[in-house]
Amino acid sequence: MQRESSAGYITRAPRSSGLADVLEILLDRGLVIDAYVRVSLVGIELLTVDLRVVIASVDTYLRFAEAVNRLDLRQVDDSRSVPDLFEKGGEEIAETKTKGAVEGGMDAIKEKIGLGGGGGDDDDDEDDGNSRSRSRSRSGNR
Amino acid sequence: MSRFYLYGITRPREVPERLREQGIFLIDREGRAAVVSELDEGPVEATRRNLLAHADVVEQLHEESVVLPARFGYILESDDEVLELLALPEVEQLLERHERTCELTLKGTYEESVLAEVGAALNPLRDAYRAAPSVEAGIALGEAVGEGLAERRARDQALVLDKLRPLVLDVLTSEPAGEFAAFNAALLVERNGVEAVETHLEQLAARMSPPLHFKLVGPLPPYSFVRLQMPAVA
Numbered sequence: 001m002q003r004e005s006s007a008g009y010i011t012r013a014p015r016s017s018g019l020a021d022v023l024e025i026l027l028d029r030g031l032v033i034d035a036y037v038r039v040s041l042v043g044i045e046l047l048t049v050d051l052r053v054v055i056a057s058v059d060t061y062l063r064f065a066e067a068v069n070r071l072d073l074r075q076v077d078d079s080r081s082v083p084d085l086f087e088k089g090g091e092e093i094a095e096t097k098t099k100g101a102v103e104g105g106m107d108a109i110k111e112k113i114g115l116g117g118g119g120g121d122d123d124d125d126e127d128d129g130n131s132r133s134r135s136r137s138r139s140g141n142r
Numbered sequence: 143m144s145r146f147y148l149y150g151i152t153r154p155r156e157v158p159e160r161l162r163e164q165g166i167f168l169i170d171r172e173g174r175a176a177v178v179s180e181l182d183e184g185p186v187e188a189t190r191r192n193l194l195a196h197a198d199v200v201e202q203l204h205e206e207s208v209v210l211p212a213r214f215g216y217i218l219e220s221d222d223e224v225l226e227l228l229a230l231p232e233v234e235q236l237l238e239r240h241e242r243t244c245e246l247t248l249k250g251t252y253e254e255s256v257l258a259e260v261g262a263a264l265n266p267l268r269d270a271y272r273a274a275p276s277v278e279a280g281i282a283l284g285e286a287v288g289e290g291l292a293e294r295r296a297r298d299q300a301l302v303l304d305k306l307r308p309l310v311l312d313v314l315t316s317e318p319a320g321e322f323a324a325f326n327a328a329l330l331v332e333r334n335g336v337e338a339v340e341t342h343l344e345q346l347a348a349r350m351s352p353p354l355h356f357k358l359v360g361p362l363p364p365y366s367f368v369r370l371q372m373p374a375v376a
Contacts, residue, residue: 026196
């Protein structure tokens with residue numbers, strides 16, 4: 001069932017393997033039966049709205065600007081001489097990598113509905129202990 | 143009188159032991175069956191555990207045959223309500239439609255290097271920011287990057303879905319979540335058509351990655367293709 005993709009850019013999971021996979025479909029999809037009562041779902045409507053993180057904040061723009069600047073510098077670096085690279089190296093290592101916003105969003109949601117709680121199960125969303133999902137890293141396949 | 147939590151609707155059959163042990167059972171009526179468990183008084187909370195349990199029940203039953211998964215959180219207050227629900231003609235229609243279907247969810251995500259590709263077209267703004275990295279220059283550049291990313295996202299989504307469309311019965315897209323999200327699509331496919339989607343996706347990945355990554359989940363029950371909205375009958 002699972003197959004390796006030569007490029008390594010496909011994550012394949014035969015079943016939903018964590019909250020990240022099911023949250024949206026369980027709350028936003030599925031059989032809707034208007035005639036019956038859906039109870040005790042306080043906060044859920046808000047939550048599904050929160051799932052859609054929009055790129056319209058000053059903070060995001062500034063981060064994008066900085067990232068474009070930085071990524072571009074890196075390309076320039078490639079063509080520079082070796083001594084230059086060594087001089088420049090320290091700065092780049094000091095820079096932190098931008099984290100995927102989806103994960104950040106999910107964390108916020110989990111907090112909101114009191115899921116997860118501690119850091120102990122942070123990883124569950126993408127790769128549960130018993131999950132059949134497999135994420136292949138680029139570095140491993142190149 | 144019993145109250146029931148509704149997981150979904152299926153055809154009458156044997157419930158796997160693992161689910162029976164969790165209190166899951168079927169209530170049948172004329173070739174249709176509600177997948178339920180008995181509930182005590184009180185609310186059902188949208189906890190991680192409950193959400194995952196719901197998904198687990200419908201997904202396990204779907205492995206063998208059709209399941210119309212219910213949205214999370216439905217409670218039926220009596221046997222009569224269950225039977226009423228099963229009697230709806232729309233339920234039978236949906237069961238027939240999904241006899242041999244499944245859903246695949248496909249998410250596309252960019253890695254950060256997409257910003258360099260988008261930014262490559264933004265020379266004057268980028269140079270201005272580099273020369274004088276003020277907040278204003280940063281916002282101007284960042285906004286342009288955001289727009290470029292939105293265009294890129296629309297283009298990539300169209301490209302991917304055009305390629306997959308001949309292989310699927312239906313597609314439902316939704317707003318992607320996250321700055322680096324490219325697209326979210328639910329694909330309705332024949333159970334025996336999953337492999338063809340995988341093959342095509344690998345070809346797409348060969349062309350579009352990096353910076354685009356794909357995540358394909360399924361075969362799942364057809365969560366996104368069971369709309370059943372009606373006026374209240376009660």
